[in-house]
Amino acid sequence: MNLVKDIPELINAGVISPETAGKIRDYYGEKGGQSTNRLFVVFGILGAILVGLGIILLLAHNWDEFSRTAKTCWAFLPLLIGQVLCGFVLIKKPESVAWRESGTAFLFFAVGASISLVSQIYHMPGDLGLFLLTWMLLCLPLIYVMKSSIASLLYLIGITCYAAETSYWTYPATESYSYWILLLTILPHYNLLSKTNPESNFMVFHNWIIPLSVVIALGTVAxxxxxxxxxxxFSLFGLIYLIGELDFFTRQRPANNGYKVLGLVGTIVMLLTFSFDWFWEHLRKEDFPWNEVFTSxxxxxxxxxxxxxxGLLVINLKNSSLxxxxxxxxxxxxxxxxxIIGLSSSLSVVLVNILVFAIGMLTIRDGARRNNLGILNLGLLIIAALVVCRFFDTNLSFIIRGGLFVSVGIGFMATNYWMLKKRNPNG
Incomplete structure (x- = not known):
């Protein structure tokens, strides 16, 4: 059924009035226009990136044949083209999202290409971390001058790579505390995007990339x-999850709420990881220099x-019941x-296992109360994951392991059958 094509028939039958028909046409016309505009933005960005990469490849193929002066001119050419393109957008196409984002994407990569080419031509010393930091700092103004979300996303990826390069991939590693300052510079744009276009694809990507970037970068302080x-x-994943529980994010589809998904998955994975005794055994043997711990x-x-x-938990409690x-x-x-218990006692590993089991059972109860198969099966999946972890625990016999698997399997089938029966009593 095509509602727009059926409008004349509905008017003749007296089902809708001509005014309602006009509103329906306007609604579907606007909806179709939004879809077309989104595709135009995507293809514009991809086209700009491919053109930029194509220019770089063409230059690379004939690079050795150019003189140093010619190489320098070629190195600045993509940068000049990108600046002219962005200037044209600001003057002639300031309201066009497709022009703005594609032009900014081209200039963003042109900046990186120009830096690397000039460094290569004049043999300037430096490492990858310094290159990424310089690139991101030069491209930071693009986010606010062009009001560009693609520049914001590329900037987030760039500073995350910078933090990983300086603290994870380089020996000897150095602290990348500047990452946290760089991250703060993106927040005004993120806040503006949440107010002006909260359901856009750019907002969804920010909702995933920002928490993922923080998760990756937190380990750099170790x-x-x-x-x-x-x-x-654990506190980071809890904080991320609680951000995802705010009203602004709960109104969105679950797949768009990167905070809640990453907070949930991260917490469960860490609980399962530390449900084994290896970490707690190491922790009990560790001799902490307590005079230095509190300043670390x-x-x-x-x-x-x-x-x-x-603080965020208190805010959530004010907006909802316990x-x-x-x-x-x-x-x-x-x-x-x-x-704290694990510093001196082996009871901690038992408490972690009890906590995972309790979370699984509470999630199952929540799914049953909401009549939601997805939440119910998530709880069962948590318990199943705990059983799998205990399968690799050498302290348990094969009989107990097998019994646990059988119990979980029966639980999956029984709870799903009960839920489906509850939904359809006559089925």
Whole structure:
């Protein structure tokens, strides 16, 4: 059925009035225009990137045949083209998202190409970390001058690569504290995007890339007391999850809420990882220099993240009742208690396993209460993952392992059958 084509028939039959028919036509016309505009933006950005890469490849093929002066001119040519293109957009096409984003994407890569070519021509010393930092700083104004979200996304990816390069991939590693300052510079654009275009694809990508970038970069603060990064990461995932529970994000589709998904998955994966005894055995043997622990960057990161998580939890409690708070949202607080116990006792590994099982059961109950098969099966999946982890635990016999698998399998079938029966009593 095509509603727009059926409008004349509906008018003749008296089902809708001519005014309603006009509104329907306007609505579907606007909807189709938005879809076309989105495709135009995507293809414009891809086209600009491909053109830029094509120019670089053409230059690379004949590079050795050019003189130094010619090489310098060619090095600045993509940059000049990109600036002219962005200037044209600002003057002639300021309201066109497709022109703005594609022109900015071209200039963004032109800046990186020009830096690398000039460095190669004149044999300027430097490393990849310095190159990425210079590139991102030069492209930062593009985000606000061009009001470009593609520049913002590329900038986020760039500063994340910079943090990883300086702290993970380079030996000897150095602290990349400047990453956190660079990250703050993107927040005004992110805030403006959330107000002007909260349901756009650019907003969805930001909702995923920002928390993922922070998760990757948090490990760069690890130093002598890296064991403290475990509660720090738990607090980070709890904070991310609680951000995803804010009204602004809960109104969006689950797939668009990167904060909630990453917070949930990160918390569960970490709980399952530390449901084994290897970490806790190492922790009990560790001799911490307590006079240095409280001034270490790891402790400061854990403290600030925990404090932020508590603050956001209080805000969520003000906007909803205590029963509406999901167990994932308070795991970071419970884990701090378990971590302190684990410093001197093997009871911590038992508590982690109980916590994972409790989260699974509470999730199953929540799914049954909401009549939601997805949430119910998520709870079953958490318990199944815990059973799989215990399968590789050498302290359990094969009979107990097999019994656990059978129990979980029966649980999957029984709960899904019960839920489907509840939905369709006559089926």
């Amino acid at each position: 130093g002598q007391t890296d064991e403290l990064m475990v509660p720090a990461y 960057p790891e402790f400061l990161a854990a403290f600030l993240l925990t404090l932020s998580g508590i 029963t509406d708070i999901k167990p994932i949202g308070v795991v970071f607080l419970l884990f701090i208690v378990i971590f």
